[in-house]
Amino acid sequence: MTSHPSPTGMPALDDLLAGLHVVSIPMRVRFRGVEVREAALLHGPSGWGEFSPFLEYQPPEASRWLSAAIEAAYGAWPAPRRTHVPVNATVPAVAPDRVPGVLARFDGATTAKVKVAERGQSVQDDVDRVAAVRDALGPAGRIRVDANGGWSVQQATEALRRLSAYGLEYAEQPCASVEELRDLRVALARSGIDVLVAADESIRKAEDPIRVARLEAADLVVVKVAPLGGVHRALAVVEACRLPAVVSSALDTSVGMSAGVALAAALPDLDHACGLGTVALLEGDVVDPPLEPRGGVLPVGRVQADESLLERWAAPADRVRWWRERVSSCHALLDDATVIP
Numbered sequence: 001m002t003s004h005p006s007p008t009g010m011p012a013l014d015d016l017l018a019g020l021h022v023v024s025i026p027m028r029v030r031f032r033g034v035e036v037r038e039a040a041l042l043h044g045p046s047g048w049g050e051f052s053p054f055l056e057y058q059p060p061e062a063s064r065w066l067s068a069a070i071e072a073a074y075g076a077w078p079a080p081r082r083t084h085v086p087v088n089a090t091v092p093a094v095a096p097d098r099v100p101g102v103l104a105r106f107d108g109a110t111t112a113k114v115k116v117a118e119r120g121q122s123v124q125d126d127v128d129r130v131a132a133v134r135d136a137l138g139p140a141g142r143i144r145v146d147a148n149g150g151w152s153v154q155q156a157t158e159a160l161r162r163l164s165a166y167g168l169e170y171a172e173q174p175c176a177s178v179e180e181l182r183d184l185r186v187a188l189a190r191s192g193i194d195v196l197v198a199a200d201e202s203i204r205k206a207e208d209p210i211r212v213a214r215l216e217a218a219d220l221v222v223v224k225v226a227p228l229g230g231v232h233r234a235l236a237v238v239e240a241c242r243l244p245a246v247v248s249s250a251l252d253t254s255v256g257m258s259a260g261v262a263l264a265a266a267l268p269d270l271d272h273a274c275g276l277g278t279v280a281l282l283e284g285d286v287v288d289p290p291l292e293p294r295g296g297v298l299p300v301g302r303v304q305a306d307e308s309l310l311e312r313w314a315a316p317a318d319r320v321r322w323w324r325e326r327v328s329s330c331h332a333l334l335d336d337a338t339v340i341p
C-alpha cells in the first residue's frame, strides 16, 4: 500500500522505493572517468526525479542529491521566467581530432566548455584541444575551460597564460581550494592575464557554498541542482553569493537535466549558456525524445520517463539492490526540513 507524503512533504522510504527504476547507460565518450552512467529514477505525485550521485559519493553528500530528486518528484519548482535556455557544448578531454565530432552533437551551441588538466595529460594537450575548439567555433564562439581543481596556483597561471590566447569566457575551478582560487585571481591580475575565475566544486562540494563569494575567490558561480539539494536551494545559493551564475548539470539523464533547466528558467538573470547539454554524451536516455539542444537551446518544462526506455536500459539486479540500499541510507539522513521548501 502506498502512504501519502507527510504534511511537510517528506515521502516515506517505501514510497520512494516503490517508484524507483535503476538504469545503466554507457557513455559515448568517457567523461570524468565515467564509462557507464547509473541513475535511479523516482516517480512521485509531481512527476519524475533523478537520484544519480557519482558512485564514490558517501551518504552525507549523496543525500543532497536525494533531496533534489524528492523535490522534483514530490514538490514544486519555482515559476519559470523564460521558455527556453541556452546551452553550451561540453568537450571531454579528447584528442583534437575528435573535437568536431563531439561538437556536432550539440546542435547550434555557440559556447563550448572544454575539459583541461586531465590526469596524465599535459598543458600542450589542453592547448591543442582548445585550439581545435576555437577552429571549429570560429572567432565569435565562446570557450570556457574546466580544470576540476587540477592545477596549483602557479600551474594555473602558466596554463591560463597560454590558453587565454584563444579567448576564454572563464576558467572553471582551476585550483582545488577556495584560498587558491582567491590567490589565483590576484596572480592573474598581477600578471595581466585577463581570465575570469568560476567556482564549481567550491560551491557544490563545500560545507559552506557562500564562502567562495565572501572571500572574493571567484567572478562567477557554477550551480548544479542535484549536489546543492534541489532547485530552490540552488536559487538560494545564487542569491546569497550575489555573483553571476552559470547553471550546469551532473551528467544526468533527461530527467535530472529538466531540473537544471528549471533552475536556469527561474534565475533572475541568465547571461551565460548552461552546461545542460550532456545527455548528448550518453549512448541512450530514459525520455523520448531526449532533452538535447536544438538550435543551441533547451525547452523549459517537465519530462516523462518512457517505460520501454526504462526497460531498455534497466540495470542488472545486483546494481538495483545497491541503489535501493543507497536510497535507504540517504533517506535516513534527511528530515522534513531538508526537502521541499
Ligand SMILES: O=C(O)CCC(=O)C1=CC=C[C@@H](O)[C@@H]1C(=O)O
Residues within 6 Å of the ligand: 032, 088, 089, 090, 113, 146, 148, 200, 248, 249, 250, 251, 274, 275, 276, 277, 278
Ligand atoms: O558544465 C557542463 O558543460 C557539463 C557538466 C560538467 O561539466 C560536469 C558534470 C558532471 C561532473 C563534473 O565533473 C563536470 C563539471 O565539473 O562541471
Ligand SMILES: [Mg+2]
Residues within 6 Å of the ligand: 146, 148, 172, 173, 200, 201, 222
Ligand atoms: Mg566543473
